[in-house]
Amino acid sequence: MTATTTTPADERRAQPPSRVREWLGSGALRDRAVLLLALIIVLIVAMSILDAVGLTSGRFNSDYLASTLIAYVPLALLALAELFVITSGRGGIDLSVGSMVSLTGVVFAMLYQQAGLPLPVSIVLAVLFGALLGAVNGFLTAYLGYPALITTLATFYAYRSIALVVSEQRPISGPEISEFYNAAKSVELPVIGASLPLVPLGVFTFLIPVAIVAWFVLNRTTYGRKLYAIGTNDIAAQWAGIDTRRTRMMAYVTAGAIAGLVGVYTVAQFASARPDAGTSGSGMALPAITIAVLGGVAITGGIGRLSGILLAALLIVWLNASILLVVPGNEGAQAQLLALGVVLLGASLLSNATIRRRQAGAPGRPAVPATASGAPR
Amino acid sequence: MTTVSHDAPAPQAVSMRRILPPVVTGQEIVLLAVLAVLWVLLGIFTPAFLTPGSIGPLLVQVAPIALIGVGMTFVIITAGIDVSVAGMIMVSAVVTARVLVGYDVPAIAAVALAIVIGAALGAINGVLIAYGRVHPIIITFGTSNLFLWLGLRVFDSSTVNGIPGTLEFFGRGAAGSTLGVPHSFAIAVVAVAVAWWFLRYAKAGRNLYAIGGNQHAARLAGIKVQPRLVWVYLTTGALAGLAACMIIATGTSTLDQSVGAGKELQVIAAVVIGGTSILGGRGSVVGTLLGAILVQTVVSGVTQLGWPTQLGFLFVGIFILIAVGTDLIRERARRRA
Numbered sequence: 165m166t167a168t169t170t171t172p173a174d175e176r177r178a179q180p181p182s183r184v185r186e187w188l189g190s191g192a193l194r195d196r197a198v199l200l201l202a203l204i205i206v207l208i209v210a211m212s213i214l215d216a217v218g219l220t221s222g223r224f225n226s227d228y229l230a231s232t233l234i235a236y237v238p239l240a241l242l243a244l245a246e247l248f249v250i251t252s253g254r255g256g257i258d259l260s261v262g263s264m265v266s267l268t269g270v271v272f273a274m275l276y277q278q279a280g281l282p283l284p285v286s287i288v289l290a291v292l293f294g295a296l297l298g299a300v301n302g303f304l305t306a307y308l309g310y311p312a313l314i315t316t317l318a319t320f321y322a323y324r325s326i327a328l329v330v331s332e333q334r335p336i337s338g339p340e341i342s343e344f345y346n347a348a349k350s351v352e353l354p355v356i357g358a359s360l361p362l363v364p365l366g367v368f369t370f371l372i373p374v375a376i377v378a379w380f381v382l383n384r385t386t387y388g389r390k391l392y393a394i395g396t397n398d399i400a401a402q403w404a405g406i407d408t409r410r411t412r413m414m415a416y417v418t419a420g421a422i423a424g425l426v427g428v429y430t431v432a433q434f435a436s437a438r439p440d441a442g443t444s445g446s447g448m449a450l451p452a453i454t455i456a457v458l459g460g461v462a463i464t465g466g467i468g469r470l471s472g473i474l475l476a477a478l479l480i481v482w483l484n485a486s487i488l489l490v491v492p493g494n495e496g497a498q499a500q501l502l503a504l505g506v507v508l509l510g511a512s513l514l515s516n517a518t519i520r521r522r523q524a525g526a527p528g529r530p531a532v533p534a535t536a537s538g539a540p541r
Numbered sequence: 542m543t544t545v546s547h548d549a550p551a552p553q554a555v556s557m558r559r560i561l562p563p564v565v566t567g568q569e570i571v572l573l574a575v576l577a578v579l580w581v582l583l584g585i586f587t588p589a590f591l592t593p594g595s596i597g598p599l600l601v602q603v604a605p606i607a608l609i610g611v612g613m614t615f616v617i618i619t620a621g622i623d624v625s626v627a628g629m630i631m632v633s634a635v636v637t638a639r640v641l642v643g644y645d646v647p648a649i650a651a652v653a654l655a656i657v658i659g660a661a662l663g664a665i666n667g668v669l670i671a672y673g674r675v676h677p678i679i680i681t682f683g684t685s686n687l688f689l690w691l692g693l694r695v696f697d698s699s700t701v702n703g704i705p706g707t708l709e710f711f712g713r714g715a716a717g718s719t720l721g722v723p724h725s726f727a728i729a730v731v732a733v734a735v736a737w738w739f740l741r742y743a744k745a746g747r748n749l750y751a752i753g754g755n756q757h758a759a760r761l762a763g764i765k766v767q768p769r770l771v772w773v774y775l776t777t778g779a780l781a782g783l784a785a786c787m788i789i790a791t792g793t794s795t796l797d798q799s800v801g802a803g804k805e806l807q808v809i810a811a812v813v814i815g816g817t818s819i820l821g822g823r824g825s826v827v828g829t830l831l832g833a834i835l836v837q838t839v840v841s842g843v844t845q846l847g848w849p850t851q852l853g854f855l856f857v858g859i860f861i862l863i864a865v866g867t868d869l870i871r872e873r874a875r876r877r878a
Contacts, residue, residue, distance in 0.1 A: 255820070257678070259806075304862065311819045313622070314865050317806060322858030328851040450624075454682050463676045494698040498690050505686030512675045512683070 196460035199511075200475035204482065211486045220489040227362065232485040234364040234433060237371045238265075238426045240477035242452035243459065244378055245419035245426075247473055249312070250456055252415035253395030253465025259316040260301060261423045262449040263323035265442030268294045268427030270327050273336035273437030276344070283344070291424040297323060298420015302413035320449070327439045337436035345435040370429050374422065379470050391415060395465030454504060455480060458511050480504060567871055568816025568864070572831040575860075579838055587845045593721050595845070601713055601791055603830075603837045604725035605630075605784035609804070610811045610829040611729075611736045612663075612777030617812055618740075619773055620753040620821025621677035625666060626808055628688025629778050630801030633658045633785035635692050638701040638796045641708070641789075648707045655782040662688055663778015667771035685805075693798060701796040704789060711790035725787045729830070732780070736826040749773065753821030810857060811836055814864040835860060 208229075215224035222228065242261050249258045272290035275281045281289070297319070304315040382388040390411045393401040402408050426448075430441045442448040457463060458480070459472030483503055488496045584591040609626055616623050637655040640646060646654075662684070669680045709716040711725045718724060739746040751759040752766055760766050788800060813819055814835055815828025836857055843853035 308866070309869055310862070310865060313809075313819050314813055314861060317809060317813070318858040318861035318865075320806070320858070321810070321854040321861070325851050325853070325855035325858065329849050329855070332849075333851065450682060450685075453678075454686075457679050457682075463679055494693075498693045501686045501690040501693070505683045505690065508686070509669070509680065509683035512679045513669070513673045 197469070197471045197475060200459070200472065200479055203507075204475065204479050207479070207482060207486060211489070214490065221492045222489050224486065224489055228485065228489075229482060230363050232481055233367050235484075236477055236481040237364070237366045238429055238433070238448070239451060239455060239481060240371055240474055241374060241422050241426050241429070242448055243455035243473045243477050244374065244470070245422040246452050246456040247459075247461050247468045247470070248378075248391070248415040248418045248422075250453075250461050250463060251391055251395045251465055251468045252412045254312070254398055254412070256305075256312045256395070256412070256415065256465060257316065257453065257463075258301065258416065258419050259313065259449045259453075260297075260319040260323055261419060261426075261452055262442030262447035263320045263327065264294055264297045264420055264423035265427045265430060265448055266439055267297065267323045267327040268424040269431050269437045269441050270331045270336060270427075270439050272428050272431055273341060274330075277336060277338040277340050277437075287425075287428050290428050291421050294424015294427060295417050295421040298417045298423070299413070301420065302416030305416060306409040306412035320443075324440075324443045327443075331437070331439040333439060335436040335438045341431060341437065342435050344432050366429055366432065370425060374425065375470065375474065382470060387411070387414065392466055395467075397466075451480075451504070454508050458508055480507070483507070568868055569825065569828050569831060571867055572815065572828060572835060572864070576831065576835055576838065579835070579842065583838070583842045583845065587842075590842065590845055595841075597718065597721065597723055598713060599837055599841050600726040600834075601717070601723045601787075602841075603833045604711075604723065604729040605787045606804070606807055606811050606836070607726075607729040607830045607833040608732055608780050608784045608787070609777065609808045610815070610833050611732050611826050612773070612780040613808045613812045614736070614815070614817050614824050614826045614829045615740075615749055615773045616677070616777055617809075617817050617819060618749045618753045618821060618824045619770060620756070621670065621770070621773070622809070622819075623666060623681050623774060623777050624678060624805045624809075625662075625681040625685035625688055626777070626781055626805040627801040627803065628685045628692060629659050629662045629781040630785045630788065630804055631692035631798075632662060632688050632695070633782040634789055634796060634800045635695045635701060637785060638704050638789055639695065641704055642701060646707070648710060651707060652783065652786050655786045656779045657782070659782020659785065660775050660779035663775040663781070664771060666778065667774030670774060671767040671770035696798050700798070702794065704794045704796060706794075708786055708790035711787045713791050717790070725790070728783075733826045733830045740826065745769065745772075750822055753823070755822075807836060810861055814861055816864070816868050818868070832864070 211220070211224045214220050242265070245261055246258060249256045268290045271293050272286055275289055276283060276286035301312075301315050301319055304310045304319075305312045382391070390401070390406050391414075393404065393406055394408045394411050398408055401411075423442075427442070431437045434441065455476045456468070456473060459468070459474075459476030461468035461472065484500045487499045487503060490496075491499045580591065589595055609630075613623060613626070633655045636658055637651050640654060641651055666677075666681055666684050669675070669684065670677045673680065706712070711717060711728075713723075719727075740749065741747075748759065748764045748769055751762065751764055752769060756766060785801070789796060792800075811833035812824070812829050813832070815825065815830070815832035817824025817828060839856045839860060840850075840853040843856065844850050
């Protein structure tokens, strides 16, 4: 994106892309993290006031917020999986993450409970199995040229079907798996724990390690740079000597591995391996994609940051938890749907308006309508 | 869009074919062949399969998928997608069912009500997509949540019981078919025929291919892109409303909250198996009808063979990959030619 003719405004823009400068320069990304943070703060303040006035059905405090993090872990992880896939561009999306969660959960339970393998070996094998499922998606999409929506729609059906058939539609449980429940439940942190609320262990055993690795891969490795490159402009990336197929395939493999880990987590969370864990109701894929989009991942690829994902998932989980306190019972569960829809529509319409305003105001860049820049052929 | 003849096409002919969708696509011929093979095989291994008692119910189940598939084909031809179908079905179905239970309305009024509700919800999708300029998958994910919320509010945490047989015209019973042909399937076939004509011979229909091929170019060529898009999503909603009537009629007298669940992916599967390109600009409604029949044949066939019902969806996945794969191969051959 180096400009050949430079105006003073362009000169600033055309300097070597320092990552810090790039991040600060792209207002929408900064806005998104700030916007989400602001929404979270507004939510907490509003709920604290309602709590003080006594309009909530339960106590809204740090203990309650911390306890809801048990639902935060799978949601944030799967949204992170979608970040990799959607950022890889060319219509990248993964509808099959929920099915992969179900299938790897079943496989994990079979290895750990029924085959009696040690826990670490079972976890590693389950994650590798998830990566294999992702590799099928990746190979079909990156090497054979299937549109990602088609590939993952097909594997959504296929993996879900296999999970239900091999488990004979019965959840797998047993003493070992019941014990494994300890990996997800709330704990008191050592040393500083006494002054903090009880945080579900899954946050430390599953989410934080993955988030750190993902941050490092996305921001500090050549792979991360290649991923953003192919998502921004596939052909330019090809000319720059990037193996776009391999890079894209690895994004799907990563998503599969993360889904495999979530599969293991759900087994711990529910103390049994449910063959429909990731696909019951509207499934896990649609919320994950929603969170990713809410977190600022551009559906057209090339744009997306970990901070947005983590904040967006936090906002949704705490919003859902707050709704349950204010609107009790079934109506509360329904109002969560309304809230998710309104937040998603509001955020995407709003951010699109700001992007268009920026493009219209920026010299040297064509003001392409957002809809015209869809998936490249 | 493969040629049926093997002659090397003249350049002029190529450009004409790119503008006008072909009468019969290669995908449709492949699908017909696959369907024929499947039906013969199923006929051999399960003698009950090729009987009116088995084919009739199969076609009844195909009808709503094929009907919504017509709208979804329009949507996907414009390079869009609509994942809110399940929500639209739920709202139309539950409101219509409540009205049928509470008031003594004639069937025609109930059907009109369902269609109007579906069209209104579809219009919301269309306006947001056309004028909000956000990717359709995001908009319809969002509205899907809103529609499901609306539907569940109308359900009010219970089922709708004691639905009268007002809509038996669409049902499984004797009143639901003429000369062995289920009315709902006949309606779906008529809808497909009208849509086939519309896409091929009406200016507004051909415009949809232009929008899907290149929205920006279509706008510059003078096509009113935004009203067309609103209309396309509105149509999908209206058809989802009509399909909701069929779903009420083929169910029991009780409607529960799972109505419509998973239908959005089934419809998209039928459309892409039918050879419509998910990237837009190419597609046919006849393929969608065949795709819907194929999906239902596989699901019903697996059950009739005595295999686990869930195994059917593994084959649905495989068929999606095979169908789109053959289309990709022909697409590449065409580009090389």
